[in-house]
Amino acid sequence: MLVWLGLGLIFMAGAELTNELAFSVRDWFAWMPGRETRPDWRNWALGPASVVAPEESAEPMPTLPMMLRRRVTSIGQKAVGAALACQGASSARYVVASRHGEYDRTVAIFTSLAEEEAPSPAEFSMSVHHGLAGLLSIHTANRLGHVAISAAQDSFAFGMMEAALCLAEDPATPVLLIYYDPPLPDGYDRFRAASEAELPTVLALLMEAAHEPRISFQWQPTKPNPALTDSQALRFLRWHLSGAPQAECRGERMIWRWSRVH
Numbered sequence: 245m246l247v248w249l250g251l252g253l254i255f256m257a258g259a260e261l262t263n264e265l266a267f268s269v270r271d272w273f274a275w276m277p278g279r280e281t282r283p284d285w286r287n288w289a290l291g292p293a294s295v296v297a298p299e300e301s302a303e304p305m306p307t308l309p310m311m312l313r314r315r316v317t318s319i320g321q322k323a324v325g326a327a328l329a330c331q332g333a334s335s336a337r338y339v340v341a342s343r344h345g346e347y348d349r350t351v352a353i354f355t356s357l358a359e360e361e362a363p364s365p366a367e368f369s370m371s372v373h374h375g376l377a378g379l380l381s382i383h384t385a386n387r388l389g390h391v392a393i394s395a396a397q398d399s400f401a402f403g404m405m406e407a408a409l410c411l412a413e414d415p416a417t418p419v420l421l422i423y424y425d426p427p428l429p430d431g432y433d434r435f436r437a438a439s440e441a442e443l444p445t446v447l448a449l450l451m452e453a454a455h456e457p458r459i460s461f462q463w464q465p466t467k468p469n470p471a472l473t474d475s476q477a478l479r480f481l482r483w484h485l486s487g488a489p490q491a492e493c494r495g496e497r498m499i500w501r502w503s504r505v506h
Contacts, residue, residue: 319444
């Protein structure tokens with residue numbers, strides 16, 4: 245059982261207060277325009293001369309069944325497709341992290357209300373962050389449950405924290421972390437952050453407790469800093485693919501660190 249004691253601190257029954265968790269990444273898939281396969285991302289992280297790992301195919305994201313394509317937006321299709329590209333998606337808990345979610349749906353609801361029309365029930369039911377996880381769990385017949393995280397510019401890292409906490413609570417059950425964010429639509433320029441310059445971005449990580457190599461994930465509070473320039477998801481993926489021993493990323497309210505455990 246997990247009890248929250250404050251921002252970034254947890255207490256587990258029988259364990260000490262900690263701001264460090266460990267996990268491993270068994271599989272991953274990412275997408276953004278121009279980077280649509282695993283070799284594309286490895287070339288981005290290491291350069292064109294990098295050696296592709298044996299398990300990394302150049303196959304693009306899986307094509308979604310018609311039922312899923314009809315019910316989700318373009319960014320939602322990419323998020324679900326990245327999740328399905330990870331081996332083991334049907335037997336993992338889901339943690340969905342996104343700052344904006346499928347925001348085009350929210351804009352459509354606002355537009356209907358402004359025009360004094362009834363919002364579409366489908367748009368309304370899918371406008372929440374849980375919507376994609378629900379559809380994915382129905383498609384994969386997965387009843388393990390899911391969590392949605394939205395934490396401003398720290399959404400990816402807090403999603404990773406939640407996924408790692410799930411593993412600490414139940415090490416036998418893998419967790420699929422699905423991060424996605426689209427750029428905000430026109431008219432919302434003043435809410436766009438510098439760290440979101442490379443949106444849309446999608447990243448799915450299949451995380452386990454016992455798989456090797458392991459990753460130590462640490463964090464500590466810091467002074468609020470909304471003027472961020474780095475994408476946490478892209479910073480983590482570049483580090484993960486690079487093989488570097490450690491990396492640090494400053495968030496809006498936290499400093500996040502990753503290191504390899506030998």
